[in-house]
Amino acid sequence: MSLQILILGGTGDAARLAAGINADPKFSVTTSLAGRTDNPKKLAGKVRVGGFGGIAGLIDYLRESKVDVLVDASHPFAAQIRRHAMAAATKANVPLLRLERAAWAKMRGDRWHEVEDLAEAAKLAPKLGHRAFLTVGRTELASFSGVAGVHFLVRLVDPPSAPLPLADFEIMLERGPFDETEELQLMRVRHIDLVIAKNSGGDATYGKIAAARELKVPVILQRRPALPPGYAPAAMVETAEAAMEWLDRFARD
Structure with a gap:
């Protein structure tokens, strides 16, 4: 059996x-x-x-x-x-x-700002950039509802069922994986000067981290929760x- x-x-x-x-x-x-x-x-x-x-x-x-x-x-x-x-x-x-x-490990050239939670990330974002690539998942966007002075490019898998709780944003619907070449092109075309992400690890979404390193763009990276x-x-x-x-x-x- x-x-x-x-x-x-x-x-x-x-x-x-x-x-x-x-x-x-x-x-x-x-x-x-x-x-x-x-x-x-x-x-x-x-x-x-x-x-x-x-x-x-x-x-x-x-x-x-x-x-x-x-x-x-x-x-x-x-x-x-x-x-x-x-x-x-x-x-x-x-x-x-x-x-x-x-988890992803920091490499030479990375400009990481590691945070414990997304509330901390939201406070830090306006100090680091004005056009942020936000890739934290649909259910976590409310953490950034009070952020002013930052335009968010939000990548989602599915169309949202309700208005996003953000002041200034645009939505991009895509399903990974995303390689470094694609992310470099995206960040250049959209003039991204900040990436906000979670330290998910793996290859499927590492492209944006590598692209940020290449472009010398800061990354706000949420640490993984403790066991x-x-x-x-x-x-x-x-x-x-x-x-x-x-x-x-x-x-x-």
Whole structure:
């Protein structure tokens, strides 16, 4: 009988892992998506969309679906999902594997201004630029609602369902990945003099960081949230390949 793997997804790493698991007959994979994107990319294996109803709902799902391993491959800034995954896995006695890509490291020439949260980023923005490339996600834009004197270029995957809470902005609808050449062209044409982003890590959105370095443009970069107290998954890995290797070892034990 195949091992039941539940992936808390929504990232490229989760998609790559689902493809690897689905190709191995030892496993049966289901990826859970929060449903924040209107047209998500097609994933290998089974897919469920929507929340579980908190920790209790996730515990029920793990037990009722007889999940053998829970893989939290959610976004590095999805702090609540991380807490819920740890609590539910512990209560349901299901091993938790955390897949989280490495954060970007500062390189020579980078003009980073690292902040703890986006409220701090909003206060800093008018001091550093007047045409900002804002790439923090649709749900985080309210942090910049009170910023004056900055024109925001906001990149979103889906059209917003309500007016954006910004004083001066334009929207660009695009889905990554974005390479350095594309980002250089964009930032030159739009006269971008500031980038505001989260330290998500990975290659898919690193192009804007590399482009900012090339153009000597400052970057306000939100640090990743600290691990919650008591966070102790069975293992933490940085790539889908490493996660697959861990699952292979688990299946043999």
